[in-house]
Amino acid sequence: MYIVSLTYTASLDRIDDALPAHRDYLNAQFAAGHFVAAGPKVPRDGGVILASNMERARLDAILAADPFAGLGLATYAVTEFKATRLAPNLNLPRAEAS
Structure with missing residues (x-):
């Protein structure tokens, strides 16, 4: 799994202008099981995404593919971790075969 920390590099006005496209992007990634x-x-001053394995x-x-990235509105710091404990009813996708 990954923790993705976004840091805004633009004003909140510019972030807010791109927010509808960013939310559409997030919805697609949740539907695909990625987030x-x-x-x-x-x-x-940014956001956090917990991404699946x-x-x-x-x-x-x-x-x-995030509109925030394409428009240069945020930087991304990614931390990988191994989830060894999960809440009992949390269903997460397994790693994809390479």
Whole structure:
């Protein structure tokens, strides 16, 4: 799994203008099973995405498709971790075969 930390590099006005496209992107990634959780940081200087287990190159390609990335509105820091404990009813996709 991955923790993706976004840091905004533009004004909140520009972020808000791109937010509908970013939300559409998030919805598509949730529907595909790539993302598990997402939301803004507090204070609102970026966001956090919890991504499911996949090849890192695939995650990088998925993140590059985010409108925030394409418009140069955010930077992304990715931390990989092995989830050894999960909440009892949390169903996460397994790693894709390479």
